[in-house]
Amino acid sequence: MRVCQLMGAFCAALFLSGAAAAQTLYFSAIPDxxxxxxxxxxxxxxxxLESQLGVEVAFVPVKSYPAAVTAFRNDQVQLAWFGGLSGVQARLMVPGARAIAQGSEDPTFISYFIAHESTGLVRGESFPTAARGMSFTFGAKTSTSGRxxxxxxxxxxxxxxxxxxxxxxxxxxxxxxxxxxxASGAWQVGALNYAVYDKAVAAGAPEVATAKVVWQTPPYPDYNWTIRGDVDARFGAGFADRVQAALVGMTDPExxxxxxxxxxxxxxxxxxDPIEKTARELGLLE
Known part of the structure; x- marks a missing residue:
């Protein structure tokens, strides 16, 4: 197992080497x-994954959501943990690519709208229309749950x-x-992945003391593991299905x-499909 940083001549040479790619399964993830x-x-x-698949597996960190999609498109990685939108973008760019797994929570994912305590906004069932005229931050521009x-x-x-x-x-x-x-008050209101906020609450992060949830969206499908359509030709017949089985069979709580x-x-x-439809309506897909 290796962690490959996307920098320097070493990785450039590694990604250009078809032989290296044929021996190692590279995967990445959106930098949330x-x-x-x-x-x-x-x-x-x-x-x-190495223990389950019998091939070397290396994680490739990337700097942005578009970089994750580009790495997948360019065959720098063959497997990726995408958000809903970035997964759609990647699969549209790579013929035969398919989503193979998602978290049990992902078919009904939600986003939280949070507000600094100074705004006076409080949690409710209805969209916080009192936020009109305040400052607001999304997450990444191509984040499903953050934008x-x-x-x-x-x-x-x-x-x-x-x-x-x-x-x-x-x-x-x-x-x-x-x-x-x-939480710092730099922005009055923002939207983010509910799991990140809930994790911060569970960890006792200080930010949750001043940044409070004021509304949550209805559910939608989100994160997914997507694999390139040519992995069976590279690693052997049925390899994509084996990766899917390994992911679905992941039971280690840690x-x-x-x-x-x-x-x-x-x-x-x-x-x-609902994510693709919404992205097209908002002009986020070509």
Whole structure:
């Protein structure tokens, strides 16, 4: 097992080497947390997959959501843990690519809208229309739970674009940063992945003392493991199915908690049709 940093001549040569790619399964993940946390999480996953698949497995950290999609498109990685939107983007770019697994929670994922305590906003069943004129931050621009679905619901609930409803709109880059920025008061309101917020609550993170949940979206499908369509030709017949079985068969509580997920279940491309439809409506897919 190795962790390959996307930098320097070594990785450039490695990615250009067809022989190396044929011997090693490379995988990546959208950077919804800082890189150190991602390396810690996915190095353990790489070791688990090696033990199940009998091939070397290496995790490749990337700097952004688009970089994860690009790495998949360019065959720099053959497997990736994507969000709903980034998974759709990747599969549209790579013929034969398919979603093979998702967390048991992912078919009914939600986003939280959080607000700094100074706003006076409180949690309710209805969209917080009192946030009109406040500052607001999404997460990454192509994040399903940090941008796509929050923007969809802002438009649905207010009849306006986010830039019209809020005084100022920004993009933090990831869910953890959204929580930090709202907690500090740098942004008054933000939207993020509910699991990141709940994990912060469970860990007793100080940010949750000043950044409170004020609304949650209706459920939607989100994160997924997606694999390239040419892996069977490279690693042997049935390899994609073996990867799927390994992921669905992951039962180690420590591994699952790092996502965090209770379990993984099979997935198909069709499970994410609602995400593709919404992304097209918002002009986020070409």
């Amino acid at each position: 947390e800082d890189e150190t946390a991602l390396v810690t999480r996915f190095s353990k996953v790489a070791a688990y 796509l679905m929050p923007e969809f619901h802002i438009r649905e609930e207010t009849g306006e674009a986010p830039e019209a409803f809020f005084a100022r709109v920004g993009y933090s880059g990831d869910h953890s940063q959204t929580l930090r920025l709202v 591994l699952l908690a790092s996502f965090p997920r209770e379990a993984f279940i099979p997935a198909t491309n069709a499970d994410f």
